[in-house]
Amino acid sequence: MLHTITSLTVRDVRFPTSLEQHGSDAMHTDPDYSVAYVVLDTDCGLKGFGLTFTVGKGTEIVVCAVQAVAALVVGKSLQEIVSDFRGFYRLLTSDGQLRWLGPEKGVIQLAVAAVLNAVWDLWARSEGKPLWKLLVDMDPKQLVSCIDFRYITDALTEEEAVEILVKAQEGKQQREDHMLEEGYPAYTTSCAWLGYSDQLLKQMIDANQRWDVAEAVSWVTSLAEFRPLWIEEPTSPDDILGHAAISKALAPLGIGVATGEQCHNRVMFKQFLQASALQFVQIDSCRLGSVNENLAVLLMAHKFQVPVCPHAGGVGLCELVQHLILFDYVCVSRSLSNRMCEYVDHLHEHFSSPVVIKDAHYMPPKDPGYSCEMLESSVQSHQYPDGDVWTRINK
């Protein structure tokens, strides 16, 4: 724990998925799944690995932002960080000059996510535990001390958060055993990707922010006979009141609204919950400010009794978010009702501890850390623009 972070390196790693239209949707027609990939070095030799997900062009902008944030991290010891993780979170998100670029949104928030994912990975490795287990074993007060409650106390106070976690201590071991045995339910969306032949899935519709409010209501109403469970991202990810109007219109049809993969911070999720604007919370491990901010959202979702169904897919998103949803089940929601975690069978071979799926369930990771260490050979060959994969394509 006394390890001092001596350097932070970040690389632009891209997979040429657009060549086969993997991951294409209505708004992102030609994504090259990519990451800004962070490695923290410490003076004791332990490393921390983190990433944030992007879809090609612009990854270099996130890399540039990570470099700006790095100055706030290098030289700190892990002990110093985790003994006041709330303060450290705020140091990164509220720097007097950098916060102008957000605050807590867009490129700068993606960069904070990449860096803090690496810090959490380092912490879990230093404890010799997978991240979900680090969280599960943590004292409620310490967990809550990682969360920045600024701007959310009208929805959830620190005391309420502790209370939720304390209450969930009961039966924790049984739920952990349950997960270790059976895993967390997964669902896949890749058959609905645009470049593929099937465009409509019976149980799920993903609109990818295509519609205005009235259009969304009209389109989904016309699809009601298929009895979809939810409509995903029906309109702008910023439109809380729009989602609320759509939710209200679709409720009589038994169709919910799911959103969150582009919801950029806890303040936005707070409002989605306050306004009954979603019926499924799709947290993302790389859009929000890492574990710290995801903890806030999991706790708020529980208070408002809305199930969390994480966004995954991409590259590395499954590896990361499985830890959060395992923690959610064991220590917060205590329920699997109406809950599942997205899964896409792509690009896992580039990770040193890839997800393990068994009978359509995520099996809890066992290796220490946050599962986002990539194979160095993969990183080197996919580095943009100089890796082998890209020099061959651009020849």
Place this chain on the structure above:
Amino acid sequence: MLHTITSLTVRDVRFPTSLEQHGSDAMHTDPDYSVAYVVLDTDCGLKGFGLTFTVGKGTEIVVCAVQAVAALVVGKSLQEIVSDFRGFYRLLTSDGQLRWLGPEKGVIQLAVAAVLNAVWDLWARSEGKPLWKLLVDMDPKQLVSCIDFRYITDALTEEEAVEILVKAQEGKQQREDHMLEEGYPAYTTSCAWLGYSDQLLKQMIDANQRWDVAEAVSWVTSLAEFRPLWIEEPTSPDDILGHAAISKALAPLGIGVATGEQCHNRVMFKQFLQASALQFVQIDSCRLGSVNENLAVLLMAHKFQVPVCPHAGGVGLCELVQHLILFDYVCVSRSLSNRMCEYVDHLHEHFSSPVVIKDAHYMPPKDPGYSCEMLESSVQSHQYPDGDVWTRINK
């Protein structure tokens, strides 16, 4: 109009304002007022100048983002752009890969603002008019064709926008003459900057996002005896419902809520208006997607009958936003009631057409363009990190 854009250059220009605490506030304690400064070259020799405002560190990230957006601009002719400006706006904001970094928020939106500010400058110069006059003389249908109505049709349709503009044709000439003679009312906030000795101004309080919702209500209530006109940025700029709650609590005291300088797009402003979450709309010329998106906000504000009081100060913000508020008065709001435009007397000497203030009024600019061309000598000496000013400081 057939000029083709042959190149786009962008530079990181910073003023060491933190040395004297100019511009410091509760959340931005040590700003170095800065810009990402864009110059468009064309094949006929005409140039376009644009910028977006930042507060120091991280300007290099915006520069990197501008470079990514540049690929979508270079090679286009001005004619091609302005004959489908809505389409061009969407090309920049909805690029299938870059939009993941926003969408329409944070660094990537600041970059789009810088680039489009330069395009509007180029257009105004090619017509030999200051930007406000280009807008004032434009046909309502053409004006509206510059706006992307995606995600705002539940608040304002294209037809309603045209109707507002057509209705305001009456008396337009008189209002233009009035502005040419007397100018637009300005107010200053610099005496409230933290580093200065006065911390409280009788008529205005700027909280700079300091409070949670309950704190804001309690603090402002305790200041009610000073009869402030508004409380500015009481909480997170993303918290629409929080601002609505604060507005509701303060209404009986006759205190309004003002916000917008960190409101990142038309979808957010739409909701602030729908939720009665603000009583003064503070548009910003560099946070929103340039003139295109500001037009949408001006028209929505008019429909909801909420006055627009632009955010300015910074560096270049006064130069830019004066054009928008002049247009608002002449062609949209037709009113000066409860309206004024922020003004700060800083850094104007670095511009080739600095603002002209007369008797606390902004006098309409006369030079062609959008007033954000900087003196080349200023740009060179303040370029970060290699300009004279910075090499001297960092010696």
